[in-house]
Amino acid sequence: xxxxxxxxxxxxxxxxxxxxxxxxxxxxxxxxxxxxxxxxxxxxxxxxxxxxxxxxxxxxxxxxxxxxxxxxxxxxxxxxxxxxxxxxxxxxxxxxxxxxxxxxxxxxxxxxxxxxxxxxxxxxxxx
Amino acid sequence: xxxxxxxxxxxxxxxxxxxxxxxxxxxxxxxxxxxxxxxxxxxxxxxxxxxxxxxxxxxxxxxxxxxxxxxxxxxxxxxxxxxxxxxxxxxxxxxxxxxxxxxxxxxxxxxxxxxxxxxxxxxxxxxxxxxxxxxxxxxxxxxxxxxxxxxxxxxxxxxxxxxxxxxxxxxxxxxxxxxxxxxxxxxxxxxxxxxxxxxxxxxxxxxxxxxxxxxxxxxxxxxxxxxxxxxxxxxxxxxxxxxxxxxxxxx
Numbered sequence: 001x002x003x004x005x006x007x008x009x010x011x012x013x014x015x016x017x018x019x020x021x022x023x024x025x026x027x028x029x030x031x032x033x034x035x036x037x038x039x040x041x042x043x044x045x046x047x048x049x050x051x052x053x054x055x056x057x058x059x060x061x062x063x064x065x066x067x068x069x070x071x072x073x074x075x076x077x078x079x080x081x082x083x084x085x086x087x088x089x090x091x092x093x094x095x096x097x098x099x100x101x102x103x104x105x106x107x108x109x110x111x112x113x114x115x116x117x118x119x120x121x122x123x124x125x126x127x
Numbered sequence: 128x129x130x131x132x133x134x135x136x137x138x139x140x141x142x143x144x145x146x147x148x149x150x151x152x153x154x155x156x157x158x159x160x161x162x163x164x165x166x167x168x169x170x171x172x173x174x175x176x177x178x179x180x181x182x183x184x185x186x187x188x189x190x191x192x193x194x195x196x197x198x199x200x201x202x203x204x205x206x207x208x209x210x211x212x213x214x215x216x217x218x219x220x221x222x223x224x225x226x227x228x229x230x231x232x233x234x235x236x237x238x239x240x241x242x243x244x245x246x247x248x249x250x251x252x253x254x255x256x257x258x259x260x261x262x263x264x265x266x267x268x269x270x271x272x273x274x275x276x277x278x279x280x281x282x283x284x285x286x287x288x289x290x291x292x293x294x295x296x297x298x299x300x301x302x303x304x305x306x307x308x309x310x311x312x313x314x315x316x317x318x319x320x321x322x323x324x325x326x327x328x329x330x331x332x333x334x335x336x337x338x339x340x341x342x343x344x345x346x347x348x349x350x351x352x353x354x355x356x357x358x359x360x361x362x363x364x365x366x367x368x369x370x371x372x373x374x375x376x377x378x
Contacts, residue, residue, distance in 0.1 A: 017260075039302070041257075041299060041300065041302065041303065044257070045258075045303065048254045048257065052258070
């Protein structure tokens with residue numbers, strides 16, 4: 001089993017480098033977008049740094065759903081459709097899609113990504 | 128202007144403007160990946176010049192119109208030197224001809240080399256530049272993007288697209304400390320422009336306010352400026368270096 005404290009510490013370092021935030025700003029429940037100010041290119045930056053730091057391979061769209069939320073079949077009137085939610089459940093087991101499905105507004109989606117999400121994702125990969 | 132230890136990729140570096148760019152970086156102590164497609168002897172000579180003048184050269188044969196080759200260039204460079212600091216998308220081809228008689232394969236060759244080569248090389252180097260929060264991409268465009276001559280539909284279109292690509296990519300990566308600029312040379316003394324200059328030398332010269340053709344070292348100097356720390360706040364620019372040829376004739 002991996003040491004989650006160690007993973008958290010390294011994930012924090014990645015976020016400090018990718019987002020230019022102070023270490024003190026990062027906590028386990030910080031949201032990447034809302035609290036830490038991540039933008040689209042930052043998500044790629046984070047993926048590259050996690051891959052390098054942990055020696056893992058993260059497939060495109062494996063951590064952040066690059067193609068699901070831009071697909072008109074899965075998003076209608078700013079909300080993720082039932083088939084979109086199914087697609088997210090299938091591809092994003094590290095996210096709490098049930099919570100999101102209560103109000104599947106695409107603008108709320110980014111809130112699902114917290115520091116804890118990254119820690120869990122990496123820990124699962126390492127195990 | 129020292130580039131000691133900086134890792135530079137120059138595509139199409141065996142001849143012309145690319146040769147001058149690669150040699151000038153080498154003379155400033157850079158590690159230069161000298162990409163060429165066909166002309167191995169010329170590329171060897173460029174690499175030797177770099178090694179003698181205080182730089183370090185890595186010869187990479189690759190056809191940048193092929194996407195796998197673009198990745199190969201970056202992989203080989205990173206395998207040897209660990210990162211990429213500066214990418215100069217210089218390689219370009221012309222297949223001039225009036226559109227109505229233009230061969231489809233010629234169109235494909237120009238677009239896949241001049242445009243797609245630059246696009247996919249940029250894509251391949253960006254993760255490394257982003258990781259170090261610093262990088263320079265310099266695209267060699269042409270005044271033909273806006274002022275093409277008859278018969279240059281494919282070349283002009285490819286360079287116009289490079290200019291648009293330059294501006295939007297600059298927007299995308301600015302916050303990561305990466306600048307993206309293009310240089311648009313006018314009539315420079317190279318093998319590529321030799322045919323045109325040979326056919327209509329006097330006529331073209333009469334249109335150049337500076338009264339002469341440019342030389343490759345002048346273009347290389349501008350590339351180095353854009354690659355330097357002095358240009359750290361310049362991004363998304365298309366900078367002409369053309370002796371005034373696009374200014375038009377005063378009245």
